[in-house]
Amino acid sequence: MSKKDEVSKQFLEALEFRGINRRDFLKYCGATAALLGLSEGYGPKIAAALEKATTRQPVVWLNFASDSGCTEAFIKATYPSPAEVILDILSVDYNETIMAAAGKQAEELLEKSKKTGGYILIVEGGIPTKKGHGMIGNKEMLDVFKEMAGPAVAVLAIGSCATTGGVPAAKPNPSQIIGTSEALKKLGISKPLVNLDLCPVNPEYLVGVVVNYLLLGKIPELDQHGRPKMFYGQTIHDNCERRAHFDAGRFVEKFGSAEEGLGYCLYKMGCKGPMTWSACPKIQYNARTSWCIKAGGPCIGCAEPGWTDKFAGFYERLPGVTIPGIGGVEKGADSIGTVAAVATAAGIAIHAVATAASGRTKDKDEKDGGKK
């Protein structure tokens, strides 16, 4: 038996105790490949890379001004499960929500990680910059971040609070909370950074980025907001399961109505899908059980930097959705149903307008590709 086979055997035994057989594992790797935008053929390569890993990648997970919703979201991950991530793939050396150690013993662990370095730093929550507003172990959160960002190999800002401050940074931002990229800039620290905007983070995005890093040794290609293109390259509207109804001008006018039951479009109920860039419709939530729009909840735009204020008035119709050739703002969308012949063209136009309105075009994305 070759060395590689032995490693494989051990690895598969380790998986088997959790009821995962080789077929399941390859299926997971196939799903991960799909998530990463790779062809299914990459599945076995991912499997091989994970099997070969002898030490687990250390992770330090810091919670700042957050509500732990992203920790909660993370432990709902499916492929792989949180148990696999914690036991088989990563070494989560510091996370206050799950770690057994407390107080002095917890502080010792953080010190140890800082000395050893080489960890991925996962940041949950924004960072208060007003004195006394956020303290851990009697230190200002900004100082804790400064100490821990230095020795990290890369920083992952997960969720809207970590990227741009999120809800607690909404006007008037009482604790003067800033996001991770701003904190790095303020502290003069240069580190590879991935922003995973969403409230809360989609755990499959988080796991996807980590697996991408373990496989390729680098962070994925990013858009101009530092978000992985593989998850933020298209609008929700682009892939929405209710899109055909939008194109045909069939809209929900009241929650819980027959039209809602038929899956009509939620644009008139305030849906922000046309201006929100995220793969929510494809990857969904909670083991692909559902997602906001499927369950009749209009998108509130939480994948966009600057959410909440950017889309406050969640049930108000998205302004500025102009449809050329039909005329008028908003009214245009109402008229589509009566002009069925132009529906497809109008849909495409909406996309173009939404793209321009959110300051992004395909060209620009490509030009900025991967640079931070």
Added chain:
Amino acid sequence: MARITIDPMTRIEGHLRIDVEIEGGQVKDAWTTGTLFRGFEIILQGRDPRDAWHITQRICGVCPTSHGHTSSMSMDDAFKVRPPDNGRIIRNIIEGAQFVHSHILWFYHLNALDYVDVVSALKAQPKEASLKKVQAKLKSFVESGQLGPFANAYWGHPEYKLSPEVNLIAVAHYLEALEMQAKAAQVSALFGGRMPMTMTSPPGGVTHVPSVDDLKNYLFRVKELQAWIDNVFINDLLAIAPSYLYAAGVGKGHGNFLSWGVFEDASFDPKKRLLPRGAIFAADFPKVHDAVPGDVTEDTSHGWYKNSKPLNPAVGVTEPEYTGYDSNKKYTWAKAPRLQNKPMEVGALARMLVAYASGQPTAKKLIDDTLKAIGHPGQPQVLLGIVGRIAARTLECKMVADAMLQWGMDLIENIKKGNTAVYNDYTIPDKAQGIGLWEAPRGALGHWIDVDGKKIKNYQCVVPTTWNVCPRDDNGVRGPIEEALVGTKVANAEKPLEILRVVHSFDPCLACTVHVIHPESNRIMDFKVS
């Protein structure tokens, strides 16, 4: 006298500091400190009220749904709209799944490691193949030297009392429970779109008409959860409890309990909720007192606020003033809420005791059976303390999962009869005020909303962990966790495992607690409810 500070307190939600003074191996005094705030009520002012139920879910990522529902209920009250029966049932279902998820997570992942020695499990001599595999995995994990979340804990502490075999079973179920809490969250997502941060419970009801597919998915998922709770969760409690019954009296506290009640009845009467509204004082069973929001006051004498006399949240004044940590004077961002001037414990034990004392038949049977099993029939007083809190959460989890199956059947019956309404429309009045009183898994939760010019003029929350983690009041009466800590024996001050047990038994959630005010603006929160 030795003073111990535990900061950060881990395996809780949020940022908490605990200080205790120890004399003769026993806690003589204790102080609890919330160390972060975010200022939600300030952020809400001037916004579209309908956004509040989304924004307040972000107060807490562990119990977002409870905040969302309480917020929407405050608007149901203010806008004079009541959800149709299906809307009521679906909100109960989404909330119920969150309770089940939260209790599983708390039992296995936040609390169990105070009782289960993970390293001791290596010494077990299991016969079952599945346990052998778990042990082999654990062995290779420990030998890898990368202990991850299990590093540097109190393993080997003499207060760990379980046999290696029981420890091993508990470790296996720790892993299994990670999957089960995720499955419970899938049930919330089925009707709520996603969990955390559900999307479908605005004022007036819920947004979505369930399809046949949704209902089918719901029933089989709930049955799976039910079976696991009955066969694994309850049995784990029974396997672990006998070794710790000696500690039943640890962490008693004041014996005052408050429940606003949760899981709406068709009558919308809070005393008829699955877990009804009521209060118990000084462990005086079976007397249940009316719990009314008018009896709530908030005391600021030991929080970082300018002193004012205790006021009802409806007319509350909050003038923040950070003066640094001084446990003789001011030492936390939490205010001290009181009901009839008394500190109140909230959470599953409070709900189950209020339900028991109110004669709620399911709760009564579950608790009576439990008391009989531990040799104290008819003596609910023995549930005061850390073991009782664990038992209450486990029993409540079963009670809620069983009720969820019934709600599913009720929903199907309604739909079969052609009643598919889930939402009632409303118009936002120019001026309106409303109150939502409900329960998060961690305890009593209240939202007060004041709308003026169709915008939020003022918003106030009094949340579970503020009740539990609050400081002393002006009379020097300790908060519930502080009081529960006093008298706790601590074998080794370097490894204060016994203190973690008392604090964890309350399942604190600090994100909820310290979000009230803006310390720089010194803004006065003037709030009136008619």
